[in-house]
Amino acid sequence: MKNIHVDVVVIGGGPAGMNAALVLGRARKEVALIDAERPRNAVTSRMHGFLTRDGVAPSEFRRMAREELGAYPSVSIYGESVTSISGADGAFQLQSSEGTVFKCKKILFAVGMKDSPLHIPGLAEVYGKSAFVCPYCDGWELRDQPLVIIQKGKELLHFAPVIAGWTDVFSVCTNGPDELTDAEREELKRKGVPLFDSPIRRIESRDGLVQEVVLEDGTAVACRGIFFKPQLMTGSDLPQSIGCEMTEAGAVVVNELGKTSLPGVFSAGDAASPFHQTIAAASSGSLAAVILNNELNMEAWRREA
Known part of the structure; x- marks a missing residue:
């Protein structure tokens, strides 16, 4: 059994985790970055909205980030999963899937979120290619195209005006009862937004590009892109388990x-925020690392006094 002693274990190697490791490495802390390499954004071909990295493939972003971390000898990356955590502040012990034992003073969770299974037939085939969850990430590529929003209830009345900033040709499929009031339905009607509440039978596509959304009542809603709200769950049960x-x-x-x-114990990125953007995750990882490092430095200062 291999034992690794470090100052900090960062769990999760996405933008939050890697940016945290970068800050901590530059602060001369011994860091173990543990990453099972199952990023949520692996379904997408490009990431957007990150200055100097706009349009970069997620896999390339991760490659470049790991290369930059390689400049700091105190940062080590382990392609493993953490299976259990015990101990307390200053003396944590983590067991990995490979049998490695990590002992550390602090933990930073950057475990992200993951999608629940996509229950609409055909959605998995277009997800990340012509069906997306964030218009700020992918709206530009679908500007002025006929789109379908798969959404319902109060959140729909927030989402529809946002989408209208990229295209004025879109329909709403609520995949069942729309959960709207009469006044809210009337608002969509005034704006010329077609509303369909029949359940979705399937999404027709060709080579990952959506062609139409077919409803149970036989209606076929033609479109060139989809925005939908995913059902998310935390990327790891570890934070709750401890x-x-x-x-x-x-x-x-x-x-x-x-x-x-x-x-x-600290947390950053999508696992700790409702704002799921790459640049926001990286920023929160940086901030959490600064605060964590300051805590370590203050504790060392007081011990040595």
Whole structure:
């Protein structure tokens, strides 16, 4: 059994985790970055909205990030999964899927979120190619195209005006009861937005490009792109398993500095925020790492006094 002693274990090698490891490495801390290499954005061909990295493939982004981390000898990356965590602030012990034992003073969860199974037939074939979840990430590529929004209820009335910034030709498929009031339906009608509440039978596509959304009542809604709300779950059960406070949506509760409800445990990125953008995740990883490093430095200062 291999034992690794470090200052910090970062769990998750996405933008938040790698940016945290970068900041900590530059702060001369020994860091173990543990990443099972199952990124949620692997379904997409390009990432957007990240200055200097707009249009870069997620796999290339990760390659470049790991190359940059290689400049800091105190940062090591392990392609493993953490299976259990014990201990407390200053003396944590983590067991990996490969049998490695990591001992550390602090933990930073950057485990992200993951999609629940996509239950609409045909959606998996177009997800990341012509069906997306974030218009700020992918709306530009679908500008002025006829789109379908798969959404319902109050969130639909927020999402529709947002989509209207990229195209004025879109329809709404609620995949069942729309959960709208009469006034809300009337608002969509005034804006010329077709509303279909029949369940979705399937999504027809060709080479990953959506052609139409076919409903159970036989209606076929032609489109060239889809935006939908995914059902998300936390990327790992580990934060909850050790007692971190969680939101109803499955995110780790943190304060404005990235601290969880447990001393010595931090979280950053999509796992700790409703704002799921690459640049936001990287930023939160950086901030959490700064606060974590300051905590380590202050503890060392007081011990040596």
